[in-house]
Amino acid sequence: MYIKELASAEGGTASLQGWVANKRESKGIVFLVLRDGTGFCQCVVALDQVGPEVFEKASGLTMESSVKVNGRVVRDERQVGGFELQADGLEVYQVAEEYPISKKEHGVDFLMDNRHLWLRSSRQWAIMNIRNTIIYSIHRYFQEQGFLQMDAPIFTGNACEGTSNLFETDFYGDPAYLSQSGQLYGEALAMAFGRIYTFGPTFRAEKSKTRRHLSEFWMIEPEMAFYDIFQNMEVIEGMLHHVIRDVLATNRRELELIGRDTAILESSLKPFPRMTYDEAVRIIRGEQDVNGVNSIASLREELTAATARLEAVQQEIAEREAGLAKPGMKKGEIAFHQGKILQLRKEQDDLEEDLRNIPQWIESAENFQYGNDFGGSDETVLTRLFDVPVMVYDWPHEVKAFYLKRNPDDQSKARGVDVLAPEGYGEIVGGGERETDAEKLKQKIVEHELPMEAFEWYLDLRRYGSVPHSGFGLGLERVVTWICKLKHVRESIPFGRMYGRLLP
RNA sequence: UCCUCGAUAGCUCAGCUGGUUAGAGCGAGCGGCUGUUAACCGCUAGGUCGUUGGUUCGAGCCCAACUCGGGGAGCCA
Structure with missing residues (x-):
């Protein structure tokens, strides 16, 4: 039986298998907090119930020892899961060696060195459960609407947006790069299957040491044929609403355990404000207020x-x-x-x-230069004024990727859209409507000094039945980080890979 | 790559303007206590102060270089 299912055994007996997450001891009584992956449950081993032999075994258990406990399931509102187990039998798989992670606080470096063990702690358990809900929710959202999940390759021969931040590997003697985006392949798949999404690992060799960067992260990239940028924004908002609703519905306990105030999540179920780059710039510079609040x-x-x-x-x-x-x-x-x-x-x-x-x-x-991309601080200044994610679209085309379509009414703007999470979390989604014209694309590829021959297949998509289409990329870890209100992305992924961190 | 902060016990940290035997809490070991929620109380063990060099009568403390880590810029999801 699993701890999660204890309610069904109330008043009866249960047998739990797990690890000792905590132990408190008095004369004649031992309290074991058992952890089995589905939850936490206090097991009470009383000398007068189990006899001296079993009691001795319980008393000798160390943190993270593995055991099987049999006993009576009793409702107890003081307990985290609402139940405790009053033991009548105990079987020991192993008495663990001295466990390095204590109940007191630890530093980040130590915890990251012990990530394989850190994951056992209740806070990490809660975060990973929420991560799981988010992943499942994203799949459900797209599957229920008839999107096909398709996989883009991880080895690529060409760089999507330049080569500066790519990991190079050896592919049978030729240089190959680890994918930094599956987007171009997503576009090819959308031309074949209509509406698709990819969900896979992405690699960026940026030597960034900040709380929002990973070298390896998971990205969801939907691509929809016949969608313009506004329909694209509908999909982004619909998906994020779906995810937030699912987390609020299934992870109340976990959110409480990590101390996440759910008010902002609840309010994020409202429509997301949509504003052009021009408007966002005015707000950042303090030339335009948001609900009476001035940024500066x-x-x-x-x-x-x-x-x-x-x-x-x-x-x-x-x-x-x-x-x-x-x-x-x-x-x-x-x-x-x-x-x-x-x-x-x-x-x-x-x-x-x-x-x-x-x-x-x-x-x-104050000194923001019109025409520049937003830096981390500009995003913070803007999003602090909102309690929902904000969508900013129609960016100066010079600062955005080569494949974005221009606004037909204003050729200086590219139809990209960034979604910025509130509470200073910044960009969680980047996307837009794609350029449909082969000649304009070629021109951009030349301007960006990208190797034309590597993009011939991509240009084919515009030669054979080019259609309006849009898509976006969602950084899974950034969403997890925001929803859990974590201080750093490294807690949002089981084994984070970042500059200076390859083990464990 | 640049800016900035840091490295002292297994862990988290204190250690004054340089001064003699480097401290605390947690953890570990032993003992005490029938209901604890990071339990509590007593005792014990545990340190080449990141590395190398320098200044000084004297360096955990000052200086330089290096290594590793935190935060940020750039870049981005």
Whole structure:
């Protein structure tokens, strides 16, 4: 039986197999928190119930020891899953060696070195369950509408958008690259099957060390024949609504466990604001307000607030340290204050980071040059003003990919669309309507100095029955990161690959 | 590639303007306690202060280079 199914055995008996996630012990009673992958359940081993032999075994268990526990299923509202198991039998598979991950806090580097074990912790369990819901939800959304899931190759001979950030490998003596996008293949598939989506790994050899970059990540790339950019936006919004609704419906417990405030997720079920690049620029520069809020003014307010908070935090740290310096404090009290100080120092670090960042955001927002692509700070400045993802379309064609169609009414704009997640998460989707004219494409390929011969097959798509079509790419990990409100993408994927991280 | 912050016990951190035997909590081991939720209380063990070189009577602390890591810029999903 699995922990998830305990409700069906209430009042009866159950046999659980799993790992010891936590243990607390008193004379005559041992509390084992068992973890089996489907959930967590406290098992109570009482000396007078099981006898000295079994009790001795329970008492000798270490963290992450593997066991089988038989017992009575009792409802107990104090427990996470709502049930506990009152043991009458215990079988030990293995008494684990000293487990490196303790119940206290750890640093990122240590945890990443132990990622294979870190995944067992409740927070990671919750995140991975949400990731699973998101993946399943995306498949369901497209499958139910009749899209075909198709796979683009991972080895590619040509670069989709330039070669600078590609991983090069050896393909029987010829250079080959790991795919940085399946999009061009997606377009070929859409011309064959109408509406398709790819769902696969993508590789970017960017030496970026930021909280939103991975070298290997999973991308969903739908491509639809006969769709224009506005229909494309409908699909993006529909898909994200579907995903958010599914996560809210199936992962309430997990969201609570990781402390995710669901208010913004609920409000993201509203229609997403759609604005042109021009309008977004006016908002970033503070020339246009959003619901009465001005970007620059609100940044200034935040800067003031952060400065005041930092002073308060520093003062509290000083006070608590002074208190600790005095003799005669009880051990528990000392531990309490030390814990507080640790928390405050973390907050201090975060505030200091804000104080470094915000002035830069203000500067870059005030001096934003019309015609440029948005940087990370510009996205933050814009999305802070919304509680839903924002869709920005019609970008200056110079900053966007060669395959995007121009706005027929304004040739300076390309029909690309970026979806920017709120709360500072930035770009989660990039897409647009594709150029249909072979000659215009050729011209762009020349301008971008791309090897024409590698794109001949792509140009064929415009020679034989060219049609309007659109699509987009969704970064799975960025969506997981936003929905779970994680500080870093590395927690959104089982084994993240990024600059400086290849093991485990 | 650039900017910025950091590296002290198994883990998370403290260590004042350079000063003699480097501290705490957690974890581990032992003991105590029938209901705990990061349980609690007592005791014990545990350190070549990232590496190399320099300054100094004296370096965990100052300087330089390197290595590794955090955050950011660029680039992007």
